[in-house]
Amino acid sequence: MNDFPDRMTPGLVLDEAALKEAQKGLVERPTMNIRTKIIMGFSLMFILCAVASITYLIMGGQVEKKIKFMETVNNYSFEIQQARRYEKNFFLYKTNLPDALETTQNAREILKKEGKNITAVISQEKLNLMLSHLSRYESLLGSLRELIPPGSGENPVTLAKIEGELRQHGAEMIFMAANLVEKERKDVEAMTQWSRQVPLIFLAILLLVMIYLTRFLAQQIVLPLNRFVDYTLRIAQGDYTPITPAKRYKDEFSRLAIAINLMMDQLQKNQEQYLQTRKMASIGTLTSGIAHELNNPLNNICITTESLIDELESIKDEEKRKRLQDIYTQAERASGTVRNLLDFTRMGPPAFVPVSTQELIGSTLKLARHEMELNNIKLQYTPEVQDSRILGDFSQLQQVFLNLMINAIQAMPQGGQLSLRVNNDDEQFTRIEVSDTGVGIPQAVIEQIFDPFFTTKESGTGLGLSTSYSIIKKHGGKIEVTSQINQGSHFSVYLPKSKER
Numbered sequence: 001m002n003d004f005p006d007r008m009t010p011g012l013v014l015d016e017a018a019l020k021e022a023q024k025g026l027v028e029r030p031t032m033n034i035r036t037k038i039i040m041g042f043s044l045m046f047i048l049c050a051v052a053s054i055t056y057l058i059m060g061g062q063v064e065k066k067i068k069f070m071e072t073v074n075n076y077s078f079e080i081q082q083a084r085r086y087e088k089n090f091f092l093y094k095t096n097l098p099d100a101l102e103t104t105q106n107a108r109e110i111l112k113k114e115g116k117n118i119t120a121v122i123s124q125e126k127l128n129l130m131l132s133h134l135s136r137y138e139s140l141l142g143s144l145r146e147l148i149p150p151g152s153g154e155n156p157v158t159l160a161k162i163e164g165e166l167r168q169h170g171a172e173m174i175f176m177a178a179n180l181v182e183k184e185r186k187d188v189e190a191m192t193q194w195s196r197q198v199p200l201i202f203l204a205i206l207l208l209v210m211i212y213l214t215r216f217l218a219q220q221i222v223l224p225l226n227r228f229v230d231y232t233l234r235i236a237q238g239d240y241t242p243i244t245p246a247k248r249y250k251d252e253f254s255r256l257a258i259a260i261n262l263m264m265d266q267l268q269k270n271q272e273q274y275l276q277t278r279k280m281a282s283i284g285t286l287t288s289g290i291a292h293e294l295n296n297p298l299n300n301i302c303i304t305t306e307s308l309i310d311e312l313e314s315i316k317d318e319e320k321r322k323r324l325q326d327i328y329t330q331a332e333r334a335s336g337t338v339r340n341l342l343d344f345t346r347m348g349p350p351a352f353v354p355v356s357t358q359e360l361i362g363s364t365l366k367l368a369r370h371e372m373e374l375n376n377i378k379l380q381y382t383p384e385v386q387d388s389r390i391l392g393d394f395s396q397l398q399q400v401f402l403n404l405m406i407n408a409i410q411a412m413p414q415g416g417q418l419s420l421r422v423n424n425d426d427e428q429f430t431r432i433e434v435s436d437t438g439v440g441i442p443q444a445v446i447e448q449i450f451d452p453f454f455t456t457k458e459s460g461t462g463l464g465l466s467t468s469y470s471i472i473k474k475h476g477g478k479i480e481v482t483s484q485i486n487q488g489s490h491f492s493v494y495l496p497k498s499k500e501r
Contacts, residue, residue: 018241018242021242021244034220034221034251034252034253035252037216037220037251038217041209041212041213041216042213044209045206045209045210045213048202048205048206048209049202049206052198052199052202055198056195056198059191059194059195059198060195062191063188063191063192063195065117065120065121066121066184066187066188066191067188068114068117069117069118069120069121069122069180069184070181070184070185070188072110072114072117072118073118073177073180073181073184074177074181075110076107076110076111076130076177077173077174077177077178077181079103079104079106079107079110080103080104080107080134080170080173080174080177081174082099082103083100083103083104083107083137083141083170084170084174086099086100086103087100087141087166087170090144091163097141097144097145098145100141101138101141101142101145104134104137104138104141105138107134108131108134108135108138111127111130111131111134115127121184122180126176126180129176130173130176130177133169133172133173133176134173136165136169137166137169137170137173140162140165140166140169141166143162144159144162220251224253228253228256228260231243231260235260235264235267236451237469237470237473239473240264240265240267240268242261242264243257243260243261245257271467271470294334294338297330297331297334298330298334300326300330301327301330301331301334304323304326304327304330305327307323308320308323308324308327351393352391352392352393352475353391353392353393353394354389354390354391354498355389355390355391355392355393355394355397355498356387356388356389357384357387357388357389357390357422357430357432358383358384358387360390360394360397360398360401361381361383361401361420361422361432362383363398364398364401364402364405365379365381365405365420367398367402368402368405368406368409371406371409372409372418375409375412375413375415376414376415377409377412377415377416377417377418378415378416378417378418379417379418379419379420380417380418380419380420381419381420381421384422384424388422388424388430388497389497389498390430390495390496390497390498391475391495391496391497391498391499392475392495392496393475396471396474396475397471397475397495399467399468399471400468400471400472400493401432401434401493403464403465403467403468404434404468404491404493405418405434406464407464407465408434408435408436408438408489409436410438411436411438411439411440411488411489412436412437412438412439416436416437416438416488417436417437418434418435418436419433419434419435419436420432420433420434420435421433421435424497426494427497428496428497429477429494429495429496429497430494430495430496430497431492431493431494432492432493432495433490433491433492433493434490434491434493435488435489435490435491436488436489437487437488438488438489439485439486440483440484440485440486440487440488440489441481441483441485441489442485443483446481446483449465449481450465450466450468450469450479451466472493472494472495475495475496476495476496477493477494477495477496478493478494479491479492479493479494480492480494
């Protein structure tokens with residue numbers, strides 16, 4: 001029996017190679033269905049009941065045969081005893097010899113008629129011995145009838161010899177019958193006593209089988225169901241690691257594990273598509289800001305270039321060099337804006353490298369700056385004196401903090417203050433705090449805000465915070481939130497520090 005169902009391997013992201021390996025391991029195992037095991041278990045119970053019933057029937061049949069045998073032997077013994085009495089009357093009073101012969105014949109008829117029932121209990125050899133004694137006894141009685149016809153004289157010697165032999169065979173027949181009856185009576189008592197114990201033994205064995213089946217069903221069905229409940233909870237939290245085999249045989253739960261692995265693969269792909277869609281939606285929201293960020297340096301480049309063309313012959317080389325430097329600076333500014341936009345929209349596997357918190361927050365603020373201006377949001381952020389570094393994927397972390405900033409801006413429709421703060425008090429984690437003075441989050445739903453598709457906005461997708469939560473978990477960090485209605489919300493993101501400087 002297998003004690004452990006298929007289990008989920010630790011981790012967060014569903015890797016394609018790991019998925020193929022897990023699916024291969026789940027499929028390439030010998031099959032032992034739970035249905036087959038249950039059928040085998042209940043078949044065992046049926047066989048046990050059948051064996052007990054057949055045993056009881058056999059014992060009942062044996063007892064019935066022995067009782068019938070004892071009745072037959074008792075009838076036989078009764079006829080022999082009658083013949084013995086008639087025999088004694090003959091030797092005392094010379095009467096009842098025909099009656100003795102008649103009862104002897106009755107005894108023979110009993111043995112003949114019940115021969116099959118008798119041999120079912122005792123051997124044919126014993127039956128033949130009984131018939132032999134009876135035949136000799138009957139023959140001796142016949143000899144008396146021939147030896148002493150009416151009116152003839154007695155022969156004392158011959159008569160005494162016959163009498164002695166009659167008594168010997170008669171005693172043997174009575175003794176044998178009595179021994180057989182006594183032996184069978186003891187056997188019947190023993191079988192009756194044993195038959196009383198059979199139900200108790202059967203109930204004890206049945207109890208053990210039921211305990212075994214209960215434990216079996218718990219291990220094969222209840223425990224795997226509980227584990228699959230845990231799997232679904234992990235999936236709901238964004239853990240898409242594949243379920244791998246942990247037992248020798250595959251069963252219905254193995255097929256369920258295969259289906260869940262395929263579902264997780266599709267869910268992750270769908271989530272990535274949703275993430276990309278949300279990114280593009282955010283880009284659409286920030287288009288005007290990006291256009292503003294690009295328009296300013298382009299205008300400066302155009303003006304400086306135009307002035308340089310007009311005054312190319314009259315200005316000194318030093319002034320030309322200065323204006324070209326201005327053009328280069330403005331081009332770098334525009335290139336940086338485009339580079340930030342490309343980094344934000346780029347999809348690919350996460351690359352965990354040392355990331356500067358100042359650069360991360362600064363580039364994210366550039367993407368959100370226009371939204372802040374449109375919504376009259378004041379920024380409170382003082383960069384650290386000593387830049388700290390965290391270990392992570394720049395693009396994904398930028399998506400996290402842009403989501404938090406956009407949510408904070410949308411929570412302050414009448415304007416307010418967005419606060420950013422970096423804290424390095426912890427030895428292992430850097431804490432980046434994002435606070436607003438907006439409408440706040442109701443306490444009744446604050447535990448659900450990281451669930452996929454949960455949103456309090458009329459036009460929201462419910463994927464921003466769930467995606468952010470998944471990204472932070474993937475980075476080995478955590479995200480916490482506190483909020484009060486009409487007083488704002490405070491998000492704290494903990495990310496592992498980079499050991500490289």
